[in-house]
Amino acid sequence: MSVELAEGGGWTTRDLTPAQVVTLAAHEGLLRMHPETATRWRLRAKDRVGSVRLGSGDAAVQLTITPKVPVDRLLHLVSYAPDKVHFDPRPVAAEPRPDLLPALAHAFVSAADRALLHGVLHGYRETSDTLPVVRGRIRHADQIRRRPGVPVPLEVVYDDHTPDIPENRLLLAAARRLLRVPGLDLGQRSALQRITARLEGVSVLSAGAPVPNWSPDRRNARYAHALVLAELVLRGSSYEFGDDGPIAVDGMLVTMWRLFEAYLARAVGEALRHRVGGRPEPQDRSFFLDTEGKHVLKPDLVHYLAAPHDGVLRPSAVLDAKFKTSPERGDLYQMTAYCVRLGLAEGHLVYASGTPGRVDVPVGEGRLRIWRHVLDLARPWRDLSADILTLAETIDGARTTRAA
Structure with missing residues (x-):
């Protein structure tokens, strides 16, 4: 049977056999389940999207969780972060x-x-050939078998750079x-x-x-x-x-917030590198909140630039992605910690929807500026690359303006 749910959608009621209930219950990471009767269940998707075939025989269920993001935008994100996609070799049907x-x-x-x-x-590939001169090493057994007593041509084997x-x-x-x-x-x-x-x-x-x-x-x-x-x-x-007609595709599951974070970090990192040089570090894990190194900080992107006085690469921008519909106070606390620890006066939070803005945070005798950007995944996929370049330009502009 086929069960289709929507990312971020409400509860859906479906009739399930006991065997199908067991199949779905074994994959609690994909959906929530509540019984109404012995054979009627309420289902709701969690944070993954995609389609996968679960179970076998009478217990088989094809589970499809449709993303809020159109498929072309989803594939654009996947092109930057394919390691965040889980492929399942069992084929499923798709329109x-x-x-x-x-x-x-x-x-x-x-x-x-x-x-x-x-x-x-x-790369190097071992190649067997017949040549008038020695290249690599002679295949003596083949030479004797094919041309006993004849010096040329030679049966040789060599590594070809190809x-x-x-x-x-x-x-x-x-x-x-x-x-x-x-x-x-x-x-x-x-x-x-x-x-x-x-x-x-x-x-x-x-x-x-x-x-x-x-x-x-x-x-x-x-x-x-x-x-x-x-x-x-x-x-x-x-x-x-x-x-x-329907096409057969391999099962694919994506955790959207992980994909959004990886895409944004890599895409913006590349854009900053092309714009101002330096070195982007997606998912940088080299900083700790405490002196004992027990509490690692996990910003989605730290961009490093060479300091003008000594040429040493130092953090110049920090970004964190939030696949949320609205900002939360904890996001500000988190970015404040990043900025203080990295020695930066600017921090950038990027949301998948909402309204852009800025929050000024007093720290000691100075102020941090925490910017709230929005990358609208509902825009056509051809425009997302341009939006990334604009975001990189804005991040660099904020840093340059503050430095001046």
Whole structure:
């Protein structure tokens, strides 16, 4: 059976069998349950969104929690923070959305462009070949078997430094598949074609070939976001392009407040780095409230700039994201602690909705300014990137004005 709930919605009443009740009760992190009768239950979603298949057989339930944020905005956030998404390999059914795949294409292009910004990743691959000269080492057994007594050509094996590695094959396959998506605008198609052109020399996956395996490491760290999205594009039968009926997609669950925090920290951090340089540190955990180091501070973003007198990187801005409908007094206390400990006169709280403003907090003989910004996720996804740049400009402007 299928159960659909809404993020932040009210209670929904559904008829459930005892087996289905057991299935849903085993996943109390996803929803709340209260019985009305033995077979009739009131259900309410918690803070995750997505769709996942739970249980099996007669106890199976396809649970879908629809986000308040439209799917294209959700995918834009995921492109910056794919590590905050939990994928479930059990397929679920979903209705085709005309904006789903174009939005996914936009998210993938954004991540792939960042991955390839400093060039295409290369790796070493062992290659066997027949050559007129020695390269690497001779495969003596093959040489004797194939050409006994003949000195050339030689059967050799060598390490080839090549772009034809799993990471690039994954990016190329995803870009080629997205080029078949109907409804892409000219800019998206051009961007995808640009990505395929940059991956010249990379093998094209044959039809039905398994998705290339890769493991995150230091070498491919800059590819990580793009690779996760590429896997989403290619995942089994995740997307049946051109089919007007339901499509099979892998289960996916997202905790929205965690996703919002990670997206905002990484997106604003990148924007500040491009604007003024320095080093952004999302989820910085290097400061403590107390002298004994027992109470760690957890701002979502600290941006470091080189001090003019000695060139040492020091905190220049602090930001914390709040996926809430209205500010709370505790948010001000928290940001005050961040500013005092980091030695900053400005702090920035960013909400997903509400009204912007500023609160002045007296500290000793001075004042802290705590800014309340709003990043409206209801705006079209094409505008969110521009809003991030505006937010970074505002944060830098507040710091520069105060310093003057």
